[in-house]
Amino acid sequence: MEIAIIGFGAAAIGFIEKIKDSDHKIHIYEKSKDVYSSSISGIRADGKLFVSKKMGGNIDVDINLQKQLVDFYINQTEDGKYEKGSSFADEQYYKIFYEQGFLPILSDFYHLGTDQLKKILYNIYEDFQSRKNIHFHFNSKIENIEPIAGKVILNNDETYDKVIVSVGRSGHKLVKSIIKKFPKLILDNTKVDIGVRFELPNHIVEDLNDKMYEFKIKYKSKTGYMVRTFCNNPSGFVVTENYGDFATVNGHSKLKDKSKNTNFAILTTVKFTEPFDDPIGYGSHIAHLTNILAGENKVILQTYYNFKNSKRTKHLYRVEPTLDDNKYILGDINLAFPRRIAESIVDFIENLDKIVPGIANEDNLLYAPEIKFYSNILNNEEFENLTFIGDCSGATRSIIYATAHGWITAEDILKQ
Numbered sequence: 542m543e544i545a546i547i548g549f550g551a552a553a554i555g556f557i558e559k560i561k562d563s564d565h566k567i568h569i570y571e572k573s574k575d576v577y578s579s580s581i582s583g584i585r586a587d588g589k590l591f592v593s594k595k596m597g598g599n600i601d602v603d604i605n606l607q608k609q610l611v612d613f614y615i616n617q618t619e620d621g622k623y624e625k626g627s628s629f630a631d632e633q634y635y636k637i638f639y640e641q642g643f644l645p646i647l648s649d650f651y652h653l654g655t656d657q658l659k660k661i662l663y664n665i666y667e668d669f670q671s672r673k674n675i676h677f678h679f680n681s682k683i684e685n686i687e688p689i690a691g692k693v694i695l696n697n698d699e700t701y702d703k704v705i706v707s708v709g710r711s712g713h714k715l716v717k718s719i720i721k722k723f724p725k726l727i728l729d730n731t732k733v734d735i736g737v738r739f740e741l742p743n744h745i746v747e748d749l750n751d752k753m754y755e756f757k758i759k760y761k762s763k764t765g766y767m768v769r770t771f772c773n774n775p776s777g778f779v780v781t782e783n784y785g786d787f788a789t790v791n792g793h794s795k796l797k798d799k800s801k802n803t804n805f806a807i808l809t810t811v812k813f814t815e816p817f818d819d820p821i822g823y824g825s826h827i828a829h830l831t832n833i834l835a836g837e838n839k840v841i842l843q844t845y846y847n848f849k850n851s852k853r854t855k856h857l858y859r860v861e862p863t864l865d866d867n868k869y870i871l872g873d874i875n876l877a878f879p880r881r882i883a884e885s886i887v888d889f890i891e892n893l894d895k896i897v898p899g900i901a902n903e904d905n906l907l908y909a910p911e912i913k914f915y916s917n918i919l920n921n922e923e924f925e926n927l928t929f930i931g932d933c934s935g936a937t938r939s940i941i942y943a944t945a946h947g948w949i950t951a952e953d954i955l956k957q
């Protein structure tokens with residue numbers, strides 16, 4: 542079969558790795574100019590690989606396959622170096638959090654670090670492109686996909702027996718254009734996560750960082766909203782992320798360069814019911830409003846005391862921000878966030894402070910907006926020769942789940 546893959550990210554890697562030794566001819570179309578610029582939102586990111594049944598996506602991925610894929614990525618590093626940890630493997634910790642109303646999420650993770658990711662991606666690419674049946678087309682943005690009678694046409698030009706769409710979140714425009722033509726593809730589309738990046742001195746969370754590195758918890762706040770932690774970065778750095786229309790915050794950590802602070806996201810899941818059907822629009826507007834208040838492409842930084850008391854922050858005290866000072870202004874996040882979201886975050890922090898004293902220190906820092914969009918969940922049964930994998934399908938939210946989704950899809954093709 543002649544198979545086209547749109548996008549060279551985590552899901553495409555899983556797909557190609559599984560199918561590379563078969564007779565199928567594979568063409569990969571990637572909009573970035575070369576392998577160094579591709580998958581910006583994927584393998585390039587913090588490079589924390591999670592093994593868990595409880596997070597990463599809503600498909601069932603066998604733990605052994607998850608671990609096998611972690612090893613695949615680790616084997617591509619120069620010297621096999623990584624940091625490892627387990628979230629809530631310590632039963633005592635699990636009980637303490639549980640008793641305080643938190644839902645601890647069990648997972649193992651392997652942190653490769655932002656600094657190693659370039660080489661890993663390059664090594665994978667080198668192996669793939671050395672094969673006769675695999676052809677890369679960089680600088681090739683696909684803008685139109687037309688499924689017709691047993692074939693699929695790309696950009697009104699190339700025709701394939703099968704097309705695998707693996708464009709991640711950054712490919713939302715392409716996915717949107719397909720959904721517009723075939724609205725039946727959408728199975729579900731109801732939520733968005735809105736919150737802040739929280740930053741505090743390492744010593745307050747030293748014990749958590751040492752024991753778990755990444756602590757993942759959920760909490761049903763007094764507002765009824767679920768609040769969760771995401772992406773903990775011991776000795777890490779806060780960064781901004783530019784989406785074109787707006788800027789948000791994120792965090793990462795490196796294997797070598799370390800800061801004195803830990804940062805993690807505190808996110809509130811906002812779920813909508815009919816007739817409202819635009820959670821991405823809702824999140825984008827809040828992000829945009831925050832940027833308007835902060836100045837173009839900047840985010841708002843506020844101390845916890847001021848956030849809790851709806852006062853503008855004018856001065857910081859002991860905690861030094863790791864985000865460049867030209868990327869934020871001191872301000873009041875409450876001017877942009879709905880009250881229910883702000884109250885949920887405060888409730889979460891106050892409750893966590895009972896287990897980890899110092900979390901609710903007045904001078905700890907909050908950066909906004911941190912927003913995580915959920916892709917529409919798409920129905921892969923709709924077309925026989927057009928399949929969506931990875932984050933753009935709505936089925937995954939992590940490197941390992943996206944890679945596994947690609948792997949499983951290739952496995953199904955090989956079985957046919």
Ligand SMILES: Cc1cc2nc3c(=O)[nH]c(=O)nc-3n(C[C@H](O)[C@H](O)[C@H](O)COP(=O)(O)OP(=O)(O)OC[C@H]3O[C@@H](n4cnc5c(N)ncnc54)[C@H](O)[C@@H]3O)c2cc1C
Pocket residue numbers: 547548549550551552553570571572573578579580581582583584586587588589590591681682683684707708709710711712713715782791930931932933937938939940941943944
């Ligand atoms: C800042 C950040 C940090 C993250 N950190 C982690 C982490 O530490 N651990 C973790 O497990 N997950 C992390 N994630 C999530 C993870 O990156 C994704 O879940 C995963 O990469 C999804 O894989 P994918 O293949 O679906 O998409 P991607 O990896 O995003 O790949 C999609 C590819 O498609 C290309 N593309 C898009 N549109 C087109 C088009 N029209 N034509 C051609 N090519 C196109 C893109 O350029 C890109 O290369 C992070 C995400 C972000 C944004």
